Amino acid sequence: MRVLVTVSGTLAMCLGAAILSNAVAWEGEPPPPIYNPYPPGILPPDLNSELARVLREVDVIEGRALQRWHALTPPVLTGQPPTLQGTGTEAIEILGELMNYDKTISPNENVACASCHMPYVGFSGPIPSVNLTMVAYPGTAHFRAGKRTAQRYPYAPFFPVLQYNQAQNSFFGGNFWDSRATGYLLRNPDAEQAQHPPVDTQEMGNPDTACIVFKLSKAKYRPLFEQVWGKGSLDIQFPGEAEDICEIPGGAAIFGSNTTPLRLSPEDRLRANEAFNHWGQAIDAYEQSVQVSAFSSKFDAYLEGTYTLTADEKAGYDLFRGRGNCNSCHLDGRSTAPTPPPPQGTAPNGQDTGAAALTAPLFTCFGSSNLGLPLNPRDAIYYQDKPDSFGFTANPAGFGFRDLGLGSFLRSVAAPNPNSTWTQFAPKSDGLMQTSSARNVAMTPSSCPTTEAPGPYFQKEFFHNGYIKSLKQLVHFYNTRDKRGYAFNVTSGHCPKGTIEKVNCWPKPEVPNNLDMTIGDLGLSDHEEDLIVVFMRTLTDGFTRPYANSDTYTGACKTGGSAATQGNEFLIPTPPLPPCSAGICDVPPVPGPLPIP
């Protein structure tokens, strides 16, 4: 439905006279031209067919969720305070699932939340060729795209509200790579996270949060929404032009700075805001459910005593919490009172022999760090420096863009920071990205049983900018980033002759400040790196019971090559970089002590 049959006076008042001449009166007309500011090779050649493939898979899961809903024994609202007794929990989880796989929420009905987060890859990016090339996934307006990889859903609901911890002088919690979903209002970062992509100009791109509510009011599962959140929760008098306005992607010039182009009465706006909060809360319920955060890995079985790690898995685990030091941030829930080494205790090499302190460790400390990833010149964000047909430009700075992560958020550059007392900490937060749970980092479709070449493998992308393409490379980066002779003062694509990027050449960090030095020269052998990869596979859900909807992948696997150089054939030379954009690096308090190059 991309139709604007009539343009009423109300709509004209709402959007101004400009829309009368520029409007999307597209019935019978061709759709807007494809936005393609990218040089050849940035958009993968199979992009359209892969987007269509994922949408088909999304529809399969949506169909299953509808069946679950129809089979659900309706909960009974009873008690004081009123509670949906019996199946209330399942009802809100199914509601969140139905929303998550609902492509009709997007303006062009071509993007669901799940389009960038499919279960068979632990809810990370589902398109191998995108993971190899443009890094960020296309949104509803083809082909706008974001700037970072799709973070995994599982265990995100367990992150606390973002807080500045004065004892540790550090931030903990929040959702997103830059922690910008703080949870300050709903007291739930995951629920607030779910509110961002639907109105992100480069993702779903709704121009108004009320557009999501408008579409929920027409959804098949509206009765379930009203059952969970109450009768009348979607009874909103939307203007006749709502459908037309909601089909124009956010950021379009005709909206100007107006973030509420749907004209609603104050009462209806309040109701729409409340329903949009319920959108986030229901999706959070789904993500926290066993459908997503399953705690069903080999490692969980090991903690329960029902699985014995193989010799390689155990050796990898010992390295993970030993010389690899991975569990300093990816906490494994071991005893915090280690047995000391001889002669005081019995632990060899000072390794922990204590019992597990947590039965369901999350493999994150909820913190953030700057690991020193090089700038990835394939990232689609750098090329979106020209306006699209709606007059929207995602990144006017082009290659002047620098991703300062948490620091940019604290300065309200990336998103509004709700706490001005945090702004002072921006310089020491530049380059920091959230420590994701290590759980499910290795999850792939069963048809492509590994992330690693020669496979058959599923091509994933790792870290916030997708620079790393295999788990072998990920561990090798931690192990050798600073190793003597490996660190070069070059950008990606310019490693010296005789070296191999990601093997024995690491380009310089994008953000030189606040580098985390817990890692960088771990002294692990090649085989020891491999063992840590083996261990990480024990963190994949679906071992003790099937992982819901992990059977839906219908794409192909890749084969050949080696994990160490996986994806290197797609490296491109970073162009000469202009200085960091003033809109990023000149915003006080400015980055320091080193300037951002």
Add this chain to the structure above:
Amino acid sequence: MNRLHVKPASVAAVAGLLISNSIAGQSTAYKAEELPPAAKAARVHITQGPELESAGDNSAIIRWRSDNPGGTDEHYGVVHYGTNPRELTQTAKSHIRLNRSHSYTIFRVRVDGLAPRTTYYYTVDSMEANGKGDGVKSVVKRFTTSGAIS
């Protein structure tokens, strides 16, 4: 109702006081896996190093291993350095996270902004996130940056 009536000026003054004395959204209450700082070690000995891990024209990495100092998980290695061994007036610090299940800690500090082909002298220490030092004693050592002869 009168008790709730506060003059706007008073509100502003109170709000200012609150902001100046605290950081909104701070927390000293620990949740989930975020634990209170570990007990601080009585004395922290360096068991290996400090030594130069690597040096370029304008930067160097200094490394040492000590007992696990305990205290805040968020920790910093500190290098005091200068070109005169009696005037180590410059400071570099790098973040690491302590591993509570380790009896030892490896500190690594990046020292940037150095001059090529120059000898620097240094001592090291480590400190908690709040700046409280671990009381590490280290001898004065030295390293020389690389670089072409100009």
